[in-house]
Amino acid sequence: MENPYNPGEAAKHYDVARQLPTATTALWLGALKSAIGDHEIARILDLGCGTGRFSTPLRQAFSCRVIGVEPSAAMLKVARVKEDIVWLQGQAENLPFSDGALDLVFMSQVFHHLVDSRTALREIRRVLKPGGFLAIRNGMREENEKLKWLEFFPEAKTIEDRRTPSRSELTSLVTGQGFQRTSQQTLYQLFADSSEEYFKKITSRGLSSLISIDDKCFKDGVERMADWLKDQPPGVPIYEPVDLFVFRKGD
Numbered sequence: 429m430e431n432p433y434n435p436g437e438a439a440k441h442y443d444v445a446r447q448l449p450t451a452t453t454a455l456w457l458g459a460l461k462s463a464i465g466d467h468e469i470a471r472i473l474d475l476g477c478g479t480g481r482f483s484t485p486l487r488q489a490f491s492c493r494v495i496g497v498e499p500s501a502a503m504l505k506v507a508r509v510k511e512d513i514v515w516l517q518g519q520a521e522n523l524p525f526s527d528g529a530l531d532l533v534f535m536s537q538v539f540h541h542l543v544d545s546r547t548a549l550r551e552i553r554r555v556l557k558p559g560g561f562l563a564i565r566n567g568m569r570e571e572n573e574k575l576k577w578l579e580f581f582p583e584a585k586t587i588e589d590r591r592t593p594s595r596s597e598l599t600s601l602v603t604g605q606g607f608q609r610t611s612q613q614t615l616y617q618l619f620a621d622s623s624e625e626y627f628k629k630i631t632s633r634g635l636s637s638l639i640s641i642d643d644k645c646f647k648d649g650v651e652r653m654a655d656w657l658k659d660q661p662p663g664v665p666i667y668e669p670v671d672l673f674v675f676r677k678g679d
Contacts, residue, residue, distance in 0.1 A: 448628075
């Protein structure tokens, strides 16, 4: 399947569509640090880093070197304006690192985009040090019904339901490649401070399933969402569920 983020126009809209409030980013980094505990983290791979929205927070949270790897040249073009990160174009199935080079591989909303998940997981295991960590932040199929925007774009919901893993599927795939699950939690993250901001983010068309549907389906969905917005009280925040899995490579 073609990467929906290859077109330059899609990359330009990604940060608008996916931007998280500062408190939400802090929530994720706090949960990740708590799950990893006191283990030393000196080198992190932000795999499928996109425009780098987690790369700099990871560097700041762990005070270490972060490398962002992303297959889309258009997304990397946006990311490269951000400082203090090493940016590389590459695929999860063929990582440009030596064996045991990394302490932590972080993947945010990437797992369902992997071309070959088993090959990617074997590569991740190869480049991690013994005892190294794999953190997967991803939406789960069990939670799709709680994503309000999917009500307005049924064609996008069909895509999400087909490709988004269930918790048991993801766990089985990862542990089947030699990892041990150390923790899993569902966080209800603040995604938008109001319905108006939520509408702006969703209709910027930066989400991959919205990029994948045709223009008429997208336009019809925007109209349905606009009708919904008219009835929403101002200033009500929107929360969305996303899971955080942390796995560890065996010695």
